[in-house]
Amino acid sequence: MTGAVPRVGVVTFPGSLDDGDALRAIEQMGGHAVSLWHGERDLRAVDAVILPGGFSYGDYLRCGAIARFAPVMEPVMAFAERGGPVLGICNGFQVLCEAGLLPGAMIRNRSLRFVCRDVWLRVETAQSCITDGLTPGETIEIPIKHGEGQWIATPEQLADVERDMLVVFRYASRTGIVDEAQNPNGAVNNVAGIRNAAGNVVGLMPHPEHAVDPDVGPTGGQPLFASLLHMAMAGVIG
């Protein structure tokens, strides 16, 4: 299958904002970007799905609460259950939590303020669709921009998440130190991203799609997209 290019779909919900950026990042990293519409139950034969950032339905009730009921979410959930790679970025992460595909929930940042800045993330596991080929302990730089990014969970849930090593990224210093000073939103245990048990579903608050082009930001998103495209390729080949 040389020359095959994986198709990666990006869902546009009403109020999605970073869908265009995700589409561009996929193309830039060598994938074939496919735009998906919230109102359609058709995944257009994609090999991976991204739920992008933004404020779906204004995020007025709870972030992601309304989007999870969009018609497109039916095939997305089925795709996830079949093991297809699904990445939720920021609002997309919130949608995945609301839909029960990932544990925990997001509440407002500890500061109650929206925060947009470049942060460092420590990779916690290579067992996920966006960290395949990365080394646990290494750090990458990616921007965050959210008002409700404080990931929380009940103590039991948290214990399970840590035991099963579901944390994919933690907010850290450039050298990989994880502490409160590096926590931009108050997330429990500095959690910035998590996966499901199989690793095919991942959600993260930071925005890798804004970290692939050195002219406009850091480049920590490149290896994550490379990993996603690689995992999607498995779908193309297998």
Next chain:
Amino acid sequence: MKTFTFEVLVTLKDGLSDPQGKAVESALPSLGWTNVHHVRVGKHIKLDVDAEDETTALEQVRGMAVRLLSNPVIEDYQVLEVSPK
């Protein structure tokens, strides 16, 4: 000194558009509820106040509601006492 528990309800004044309420209202039909109207979303604040007596406590909570918990230009508030502890 006793402790009194209050609830303060802060809602957008009638006549103002309520984007949150609108979002909920328009999401409900697709979940099968087509019979819901006039959805308004407000804030509910619960707090404990230490005071000599109920009247003093109530008065203080009213003060907080006006000065901090609501902006009278766009919001109304209502103070409810829950139960003395």
Next chain:
Amino acid sequence: MKTFTFEVLVTLKDGLSDPQGKAVESALPSLGWTNVHHVRVGKHIKLDVDAEDETTALEQVRGMAVRLLSNPVIEDYQVLEVSPK
């Protein structure tokens, strides 16, 4: 068909930290209120439901509260009927 008005109260589960409640609590002392504790901020949703009878309406509102209005992972809800119209 009648119209019933309900209030749904959505609050963060006890034990979960409440950044909004904390912010209110820490703003109060500088305004002179040093006697307030346990501030919790939740949502208050008011809505009208058309239904044959109260029981049907109430059941539907419960459904909305579980499926849409609250996130059971972190929130509790309470449904109050206001008054039949």
Next chain:
Amino acid sequence: MSSEQDPLHRQLGLTDDELAQIEATLGREPNRTELAMYSVMWSEHCSYKSSKIHLRTLPTEGPSVLVGPGQDAGAVDVGDGIAVVFKIESHSHPSAIEPYQGAATGVGGIVRDIVSMGARPVALLDPLLFGPLTEERNRWLFAGVIAGIGGYGNCIGVPTVGGEIRFADAHTADPTVDVMCVGVARVAELVTTQSRTAQAGSLMVLYGASTGRDGIGGVSVLASATLDDGAEGSRPSVQIGDPFAEKLLIEASLELIAAGSLEGLQDLGGAGITCAVSESAARAGMGASLDLDAVPLREPGLVPFEILTSESQERMLAIVHPSKIDDVRAICDRWGLTTAVIGGLTPGGTLTVRSGGAVVAEVPASSLAEDGPVYERPVAPPARTMGNGEDPTFVPFEKDLTEAVFTVLTAPNVASKRWAFEQYDRVVQGNTVAGPDSDAAVVRVTGTLKGLALSTDSKSRFGRLDPFLGAAHAVAESARNVAVTGAIPMAITNCLNFGNPERPEVMWELTESIRGIREACLALDTPVTGGNVSLYNESGDSAIWPTPVIGMLGLLEDYRLRIPSSFPRPGLAIYLMGETFAELGGSEFAEAVLGVVAGKPPALDLTRERALHRLLVAAARGAVVASAHDCGDGGVAIALLESAIGGGHGFAVALAGDLPSHVALFSESASRAVLSVDPADEEALVRLAAEHGVPVARLGETGGPRALIEGLVDVPVDELRDAWEGAIPRLLGET
């Protein structure tokens, strides 16, 4: 002020003469509904009656100007078939009573102006002025306004890439909240009066949010005649923004334009439907028939004047040929937006409004939109002498200079605004090459190498002392801010924030400021493409400082050649371009250290200013400089320190010359910039500077962990950064 006994027109803010003019136009007495329509359209906000004759003196033409003042926003041709549309608007009055929603709806309003020209909004900038943060109410206003700007801008997916935040006592009661929006369109797709020809029979389609009783403002006095007391309280003058609805409105509008479905497009802002309908008709040289029963309402029982004057947010009016109405409905449906045909264009010039089948108003459309009153209000300089007080330039200063450096660096005007701009999404759309921490933001244009350099500036402290100079400095500084990125200054928009124009002193400040903008724009070749005027910013008899805010558009042909504003590495030579004179009048040093706003503001030689800009553009094209930062508040001292803090590299320099040390450090002489240059390029830079006639001085080198100004200052850069970044959070009580 009007009282209950006043006749209705006066209660509505119309003068006796204005009423007479209306009666002459109609040949009869206006009815209540008509009076309400004239009242909102002839208000200061909509008619520019106090400022119009003065605005006409501004230079508005240039080879690249596609659209000048007179439409929703100006537009400039940046080459390759691309138009940049931009405008600034103020939302100060609502922000003073509900800072979050006031600022949020301000963002929404200016974004719709850009969209109505057919452009995709690509950047927002927010110039803001507040009273000192030492007061609780000012902190509340400050935090609320910032959160509101972020809350709205972040939710519609338009990056907020710049702005400015300043503080002055005079803004305590009246904060200034201005918002600039920049959009990009294909020149061929611009929606302008010239590009679209609406015809009689074309439909007027209202789409977006429904209409409620909000923002009815001054005309609410009519309510006493039409509604009981209970309803009066339900007519708030502040609106709640719905950025989600706005996002849908943006996408649907741009899709409608791309599909070629529209003959005209107009946002609904001040004066609501009355303004949009009368302007659309008047621009097309036609009349209109309007059916209020067709307007989707948010609540029952609105009476005609309420529907006509409501300023409910997130609505647009499209002019559509009947053959295209189904296309329009389909696109709006897809975005979940309600559409309503509320009327149509008619031959002749009459606007006829119907409600419940009856005609409730019948007036010439152009009389509302174009023939409003124009005043030549009395102008007189204030009694106080300008440049009052002892000029701080000549006050000897014996105190510790290091302490003075920290005082100026941590003064709220100078201190880092990170606390605020971190609340803005500056990266969405993926084109932000430089954000709020740069002299000018740089946003690249998708599909090209072009970079738009954007800056907003006000110099109201100079303006307070000399409004002419203050305004000219604001233009010069905004141009310099884009030039230090390597961009050519192209055109400006402006927002004139002043007090009560019925006071001759305020009119004098206004006219002097307009004269200053005119002179500077002529000299710098940056025409005025539009703007906004915000008057009556005063409480009691104390007005805000004269505050013309300039929004500058600059162009980089290749954004990759942008010059960054801080020292990128050690081992570079540091140069000061331009000359330093003994000029501390109205300076940050004078205010922060000496506690006075007095003296004569720095002189401004616009020929020198322009030479500096040309030099910087040439240097960028030749990739000769490594960084460039303009010298503004706090003079060369602050320019050096900010260059060091931003890049994380110290420096060692000496300031030559025989000015007193504090003057050399803090003088705010115009037309200067601090550059860093690779040693290999020094010769080229010096040659370029000579060619452009710009004086240069080699100050020293970058490198090391300390900021060293020989004999004057020697402090670790880390310490400076902590002080600079911590100042605003400390004032807010957060550290």
